[in-house]
Amino acid sequence: MIADVKKDAAQRMAKSVEALKEEFKRLRTGRAHTGLLEHIVVDYYGSEVPINQAANVTVEDARTLAVSPWDKKMVAVIEKAILTSDLGLTPVSAGTVIRVPLPPMTEERRKELVRVVRGEAEAGRVAVRNIRRDALSNIKDLVKERLVTEDEERHAHDEIQQLTDRYVAEMDELLKEKEAEIMEF
Numbered sequence: 001m002i003a004d005v006k007k008d009a010a011q012r013m014a015k016s017v018e019a020l021k022e023e024f025k026r027l028r029t030g031r032a033h034t035g036l037l038e039h040i041v042v043d044y045y046g047s048e049v050p051i052n053q054a055a056n057v058t059v060e061d062a063r064t065l066a067v068s069p070w071d072k073k074m075v076a077v078i079e080k081a082i083l084t085s086d087l088g089l090t091p092v093s094a095g096t097v098i099r100v101p102l103p104p105m106t107e108e109r110r111k112e113l114v115r116v117v118r119g120e121a122e123a124g125r126v127a128v129r130n131i132r133r134d135a136l137s138n139i140k141d142l143v144k145e146r147l148v149t150e151d152e153e154r155h156a157h158d159e160i161q162q163l164t165d166r167y168v169a170e171m172d173e174l175l176k177e178k179e180a181e182i183m184e185f
Contacts, residue, residue: 001142002156009135009160013128013167020124020171024178027113027120032065032102034058042081044074051078060099067091067098113182121175125168132164 025035034057044054051057055069055078067082069075079098082091091100105113139156142148148156 001147002139002152005135005138005142006156006159006163009131010163012131013163016124016127016131017167017170017174019127020120020174023120024117024174027117027178027182031062032059032100034065036087036102037065037067037082037085037100040081040085040087042074042078044077051081054078055098063102063104065100065102067100068096069098072096110182114179117175117178117182121171124171128164128167128171132160135160 025033026039034052037051037057040051041048042051042054051067054071054074055067058066058068060066067078069078075093075096075098079091079093082089082098082100089100089102091098093099136157139148139153139160143150143153
């Protein structure tokens with residue numbers, strides 16, 4: 001029973017770390033990468049689909065993404081989706097290829113991005129701590145129902161705290177890497 005609670009907590013904490021990684025991928029650094037456009041959805045014949053299911057997204061050079069829609073009719077739709085996204089990018093279409101130039105980042109924008117990254121990391125840490133709280137609550141319930149002893153509860157508490165520390169440290173490491181990547185010129 002305690003093993004199930006710990007396993008569930010570990011899985012949920014790992015998912016929180018993965019969610020943070022995905023969120024960090026979306027945040028732009030100075031270089032072009034295909035993950036930058038992954039969260040943009042386009043209207044593909046009545047269905048809302050991610051851009052990578054309606055077009056091929058490639059890195060043309062360090063500051064340019066190339067989006068090649070599989071259907072010529074989708075060029076305007078994809079261009080509009082990129083333009084209206086929260087990324088602040090201006091796509092330029094050249095026939096069937098949409099080029100998305102990434103403007104150089106200013107020092108001010110880099111600092112703003114670092115603040116955003118720190119906020120995302122803190123939200124991730126809070127999520128991990130909430131998972132810890134839930135797991136400890138479940139273990140306390142097991143003690144109340146006399147399904148586990150208090151010694152087992154203390155031991156489980158220590159193990160869950162170690163799990164929490166490990167995943168929070170992993171998030172801190174991701175934050176440190178992303179901050180360095182953003183501030184790099």
